[in-house]
Amino acid sequence: MLKNIFSLFLLTIISVTTIAQTTPPSADEVLKKAFAKAKAEKKNVFIMFHASWCGWCRKMDTAMNDAECKKFFQDNYVIEHLVIQESDDKKALENPGAEELYKKHANTPRSGGIPFWIVYDAKGNVIADAKMPNGDNSGCPAAKEEVDHFISVLKKSSKIDEKTTKIVFDRFRKNEPVRVQ
DSSP states (O other): OHHHHHHHHHHHHHHHHHHHHHSOOOHHHHHHHHHHHHHHHTOEEEEEEEOTTOHHHHHHHHHHTSTTTHHHHHHHEEEEEEEOSOOGGGGGGSOTTHHHHHHHHSOSGGGOSSSEEEEEOTTSOEEEESBOTTSOBOOSOOSHHHHHHHHHHHHHHSOOOHHHHHHHHHHHHTTSOOOOO
8 A cells, every 4th residue: 555655656746747847938937037137138038939830930040040140139139939829739839828928919910920029128128029010910021021120120129230230131031932923
């Protein structure tokens, strides 16, 4: 009997430990950590909502990590990702509370979809987000008007010079699909 109780106790500990290790941090935890780091490093916070299946999300990451752009983003932002809208078999990857935060900011039919990003200051105030003036989500900027919006946000939230502006603009314009006529 004592052996069975011990086995049950051990199994419970293993199960709780496994769940704790695989549950992603909540959106609040991610933001709190990012704001603390941003304050210490005198940066702003760039939050990107994404999912594992999202090709445009991967394009956004690729562009931001491009050799010519990466240093600019690292020098000016604490960059974090919040996972939302995963397929049913990958729901466990989602950050608890991230979907609610996403809905709070991407709150119009035109601004829905991912990637969606928000730029905060180190105190947690929203500086800007992916919504363009017309309400569309610029997502992973590709079209000229999307990249123009992205550049305007970078100018508001970072120390970006004209040379870097051109580099970022040109890199993100490469994301625009080629249209065959």
